[in-house]
Amino acid sequence: MTANRPSRNSQEPGSESPARIGFGMSPPGRDPSGSGTSESGASDEAPDEERTLPPDALVDLAKERAETGIDEVFSSLDADLVGLAPVKNRIREIAALLLVDRARAQFGLSTSRPNLHMCFTGSPGTGKTTVAMRMADMLHRLGYLRRGHLVSVTRDDLVGQYVGHTAPKTREVLKRAMGGLLFIDEAYYLYREDNERDYGQESIEILLQVMEGQREDLVVILAGYKDRMDSFFVSNPGMSSRIAHHIDFPDYTLQELEDIGKLMVREEGYGFTPEAQETFREYLKRRKSQPRFANARSVRNAIERARLRHASRLMETDRPVGKTELTTLAPEDLLGSRVFADQDSSPAS
Amino acid sequence: MRITQGTFSFLPDLTDDEITKQIQYALENSWPCSVEFTDDPHPRNTYWEMWGLPMFDLTDAAGVLAEVNACRKAKPEHYIRVNAYNASYGKQTVALSFIVQRPSDEPGFRLERQEWHDRTIRYTSHPYAADAPHGRRYNGQQ
Numbered sequence: 001m002t003a004n005r006p007s008r009n010s011q012e013p014g015s016e017s018p019a020r021i022g023f024g025m026s027p028p029g030r031d032p033s034g035s036g037t038s039e040s041g042a043s044d045e046a047p048d049e050e051r052t053l054p055p056d057a058l059v060d061l062a063k064e065r066a067e068t069g070i071d072e073v074f075s076s077l078d079a080d081l082v083g084l085a086p087v088k089n090r091i092r093e094i095a096a097l098l099l100v101d102r103a104r105a106q107f108g109l110s111t112s113r114p115n116l117h118m119c120f121t122g123s124p125g126t127g128k129t130t131v132a133m134r135m136a137d138m139l140h141r142l143g144y145l146r147r148g149h150l151v152s153v154t155r156d157d158l159v160g161q162y163v164g165h166t167a168p169k170t171r172e173v174l175k176r177a178m179g180g181l182l183f184i185d186e187a188y189y190l191y192r193e194d195n196e197r198d199y200g201q202e203s204i205e206i207l208l209q210v211m212e213g214q215r216e217d218l219v220v221i222l223a224g225y226k227d228r229m230d231s232f233f234v235s236n237p238g239m240s241s242r243i244a245h246h247i248d249f250p251d252y253t254l255q256e257l258e259d260i261g262k263l264m265v266r267e268e269g270y271g272f273t274p275e276a277q278e279t280f281r282e283y284l285k286r287r288k289s290q291p292r293f294a295n296a297r298s299v300r301n302a303i304e305r306a307r308l309r310h311a312s313r314l315m316e317t318d319r320p321v322g323k324t325e326l327t328t329l330a331p332e333d334l335l336g337s338r339v340f341a342d343q344d345s346s347p348a349s
Numbered sequence: 350m351r352i353t354q355g356t357f358s359f360l361p362d363l364t365d366d367e368i369t370k371q372i373q374y375a376l377e378n379s380w381p382c383s384v385e386f387t388d389d390p391h392p393r394n395t396y397w398e399m400w401g402l403p404m405f406d407l408t409d410a411a412g413v414l415a416e417v418n419a420c421r422k423a424k425p426e427h428y429i430r431v432n433a434y435n436a437s438y439g440k441q442t443v444a445l446s447f448i449v450q451r452p453s454d455e456p457g458f459r460l461e462r463q464e465w466h467d468r469t470i471r472y473t474s475h476p477y478a479a480d481a482p483h484g485r486r487y488n489g490q491q
Contacts, residue, residue, distance in 0.1 A: 146411075147408045149408050174412070175404055175416070178407070178409040179408055214415070217409070
């Protein structure tokens, strides 16, 4: 009986659509009924066949590139994200491959859909989530994601609390991510090697099944710290082999951190005095050597605290303040930090 | 006899591509979709069995279609429909409901007459399929 149904469905558009047009239904597009969609579906297919280029034709890749609007994504990637040269290179390579695949498709060359699942590894605050968001946008513009939305989840969203809870939970998340990008943050938590009955394993199996079977529906990005992701892949070799792109996010250099800080300060509508800039560099140098340094996230926190000190400093002054005072961070706003206190006190004591 | 209930039921059965487009239309109107099945297609049987919970926060039709296909696999000889619910205030009702699978053979309905007092006749329709118990209707298949 199962065999009966698809064959019946498949023969319908061909056999029925002429009859439907013959009945003189309202023009397709405005008609919300099934006939409208089937006719527009047929008209979508016809130009596709026409578009197949002769073998001696030439395709202007630069023009293709401009049409997708991918350059906007790249320029905003360059402008908003400091450093990360290897990451940007890899994204460019992926974009180039997808563009070439599109061009090949115009000649009617069959290309298997590339495996786009990725793994982002790197220290905290190196921009993994930010890049994932850009990636969703880029893949959408290149036509590899139908909707281009990002669904960001962690272990809690995928793994259930009791037997039979995990599979529906994971499936629901996967359904939400269909047509877009599923970003699994701290993915190594999915697998707990100390507990073999952990439900995370069940979640991984469903993920693998969908990553393999429904490649055209969604792209999965796993993110996490390098060493822990490595041990995660060692215990889940199936996952590692299904991920084509392992991208490592390097730590930022001092100069890059400074640039990030300046960018953040500017976005918040503040500015550093030249002396404050010096102090900021000194701050970063000291903070970087301390434990629990989280790259750009630490920079953001430092600026947030500087704003707090700046605000309370202004409140303590009696005289009225102007725009310059409201927007300028002075060295003392940064010098109040614990980073300077520790370092100054330790040589003295 | 072809059962005609829900949207598009007078049209030929929708193909998967057409179903995808309809689901996408519903999702773009932010109507969450759900999948239901039954083997009792009486027109007054409004409450079909749910295939899983309604699916909220979806953006792409592929998720709903995956559930439709899972339901088709489990219930190859049942009626299956997709409902799209409009939750906006003042509506709060099913906005779109259409059949996505029907059994390969639909025997139809018979008219039953009941004699009542004063030579009154009361009529009712009875699906032939409903003579068999649940789960054994339509070619005796699940």
